[in-house]
Amino acid sequence: MRTGWNVAEVIGVTQETTTARTLRLRLPGLTGHRAGQHVDIRLTAPDGYTAVRSYSVASARPGEEIDLTVEELTDGEVSPYLVHQVAAGDQLEVRGPVGGWFVWDPADPSPVQLIAGGSGVVPLMAMLRAHAVADPASAGGSAPFRLLYSVRGPAAVYYRAELDELARSPLVDVTLVYTREAPAGSPSPARRLDAATLTARALPAADNPAVFICGATAFVETVADWLVQAGHSPERIKTERYGGMGAKP
Amino acid sequence: MTDSADLDYLDGNAAAGPLSEFFAVDVVSARGRCAHCGRTAALATARLYPSSHGLLLRCPGCTEILLRLVDSGDSVCLDLHGLSFVELHRDEGGSQPNPQPPA
Amino acid sequence: MGIVSPGFFGRRRSDDPALPPGQYRTEDFPVLSAGPTPRISPDEWEFTITTETGQVHRWSWTEFLALKQDDVSTDIHCVTSWSKLGTSWRGVSLDTLFESVESECEFTMAHSYGGYTTNVPLDDLLGGKAWIAHQFDGETLEPAHGGPARLLVPHLYFWKSAKWVRGLELLRQDEPGFWESNGYHMYGDPWREERYW
Numbered sequence: 001m002r003t004g005w006n007v008a009e010v011i012g013v014t015q016e017t018t019t020a021r022t023l024r025l026r027l028p029g030l031t032g033h034r035a036g037q038h039v040d041i042r043l044t045a046p047d048g049y050t051a052v053r054s055y056s057v058a059s060a061r062p063g064e065e066i067d068l069t070v071e072e073l074t075d076g077e078v079s080p081y082l083v084h085q086v087a088a089g090d091q092l093e094v095r096g097p098v099g100g101w102f103v104w105d106p107a108d109p110s111p112v113q114l115i116a117g118g119s120g121v122v123p124l125m126a127m128l129r130a131h132a133v134a135d136p137a138s139a140g141g142s143a144p145f146r147l148l149y150s151v152r153g154p155a156a157v158y159y160r161a162e163l164d165e166l167a168r169s170p171l172v173d174v175t176l177v178y179t180r181e182a183p184a185g186s187p188s189p190a191r192r193l194d195a196a197t198l199t200a201r202a203l204p205a206a207d208n209p210a211v212f213i214c215g216a217t218a219f220v221e222t223v224a225d226w227l228v229q230a231g232h233s234p235e236r237i238k239t240e241r242y243g244g245m246g247a248k249p
Numbered sequence: 250m251t252d253s254a255d256l257d258y259l260d261g262n263a264a265a266g267p268l269s270e271f272f273a274v275d276v277v278s279a280r281g282r283c284a285h286c287g288r289t290a291a292l293a294t295a296r297l298y299p300s301s302h303g304l305l306l307r308c309p310g311c312t313e314i315l316l317r318l319v320d321s322g323d324s325v326c327l328d329l330h331g332l333s334f335v336e337l338h339r340d341e342g343g344s345q346p347n348p349q350p351p352a
Numbered sequence: 353m354g355i356v357s358p359g360f361f362g363r364r365r366s367d368d369p370a371l372p373p374g375q376y377r378t379e380d381f382p383v384l385s386a387g388p389t390p391r392i393s394p395d396e397w398e399f400t401i402t403t404e405t406g407q408v409h410r411w412s413w414t415e416f417l418a419l420k421q422d423d424v425s426t427d428i429h430c431v432t433s434w435s436k437l438g439t440s441w442r443g444v445s446l447d448t449l450f451e452s453v454e455s456e457c458e459f460t461m462a463h464s465y466g467g468y469t470t471n472v473p474l475d476d477l478l479g480g481k482a483w484i485a486h487q488f489d490g491e492t493l494e495p496a497h498g499g500p501a502r503l504l505v506p507h508l509y510f511w512k513s514a515k516w517v518r519g520l521e522l523l524r525q526d527e528p529g530f531w532e533s534n535g536y537h538m539y540g541d542p543w544r545e546e547r548y549w
Binding site for chain 1: 257258259260261262263265266267269270274275277280291293294
Binding site for chain 3: 255258298302305307312319321322328
């Protein structure tokens with residue numbers, strides 16, 4: 001019988017923040033994936049009850065291994081299990097990586113603007129990582145990349161050290177916007193991302209960048225509207241609202 | 250008809266997994282035509298309502314239903330009557346084969 | 353069935369005799385959204401019952417509120433596995449609305465603002481088993497939960513309790529509604545776990 005579900009082995013776990021964890025999975029037979037794709041994970045209880053949720057892939061490596069970063073949702077059904085219970089050596093049922101739309105194409109020479117709200121940084125990190133390993137002489141590898149990352153506070157930032165490292169590249173610019181709590185000694189107080197900051201920090205519409213926005217639905221709607229008002233073409237803006245397949249309100 | 254206060258939908262892209270059970274290629278990258286208003290766009294840009302009784306994709310133009318999928322465990326039922334056609338571009342993401350389980 | 357995830361139990365399901373099989377108890381009131389929420393003002397709202405002869409019985413919001421009102425306390429069971437016990441509603445019994453309706457049909461289709469439909473046998477709407485509810489927990493029913501008014505048929509899975517209901521159509525033969533035509537059960541008794549065909 002043909003089925004999209006495969007068994008993956010958890011081969012490592014890394015705590016990102018107090019509420020988020022990265023799981024490294026091995027999917028036998030997988031030959032890489034596209035940056036921005038997601039997987040569906042299915043958990044099955046002893047009585048046969050199942051729950052399926054989607055998680056973006058954070059890594060950009062060829063081969064059988066992928067990293068997922070999972071944020072624990074208050075009152076979540078699947079995320080607490082993935083953040084607290086799963087251990088290396090466990091098996092998980094996985095469908096994918098899937099999704100051919102919200103992906104960065106390394107053959108595209110366009111400049112790229114990434115905009116993340118909270119854990120929406122995960123698929124955008126895959127794009128940054130794919131860009132970092134692309135041939136610097138290639139179309140995509142030589143394209144400028146900017147990440148605007150809106151996050152509650154310093155303790156909620158994912159991939160901090162790696163983002164600092166990536167930002168050393170002259171092609172990469174990383175801006176963090178702290179919405180609730182600014183880092184100690186920060187010259188500016190915490191505040192929500194606004195249209196003025198977005199326009200000041202994002203690539204201008206005149207550069208015709210490929211734009212990828214990922215975050216909660218309200219964040220994505222608002223940011224996409226601001227970009228269109230600033231002259232970006234709606235066709236150049238790709239969005240990924242998260243909430244998880246079958247997520248309960 | 251649409252209300253900006255209703256922010257309980259996701260992007261059609263998130264339906265890629267369930268639809269991969271039906272299609273050999275990534276169909277959310279394909280362009281689909283709304284049978285109601287004629288708007289034609291990538292299914293990935295349709296509105297996905299995941300927290301309902303099944304998976305619903307609605308046209309962002311007229312909010313009519315493009316596609317419904319009900320998974321009852323033993324079977325999965327796909328209703329496409331809201332789409333008058335689906336167009337794949339072979340040289341874009343639409344031609345990307347979905348991952349297959351190892352033989 | 354796939355591999356079992358050790359230590360995963362999902363939302364806790366219990367042996368509570370008040371719960372139908374496979375249900376878990378929730379204290380909140382989940383909203384299952386299948387589309388944009390219709391916003392219907394009481395001025396434009398109306399409720400109709402259409403018989404097999406084409407006769408239409410019609411109530412405006414004011415006429416509807418002038419009918420005898422029932423206070424109902426009941427358990428509700430959603431097919432997506434949550435049950436909410438002891439919910440309080442206020443509305444008009446379908447017995448009241450059907451008093452003046454002549455029909456030989458055994459089946460009905462509920463129609464909602466926004467296009468939703470669901471089929472319910474007429475017997476399941478009569479005999480003190482169903483209401484058109486416009487208050488929940490002493491408050492005006494919110495649009496997200498089906499306001500101005502929703503059908504309330506609590507002995508069936510809650511997808512039969514159509515939100516934003518605007519009318520009932522009497523049918524000689526049973527026909528599937530919105531979810532029933534895509535795999536959901538024609539009747540939907542939670543105690544017999546009639547979730548799907």
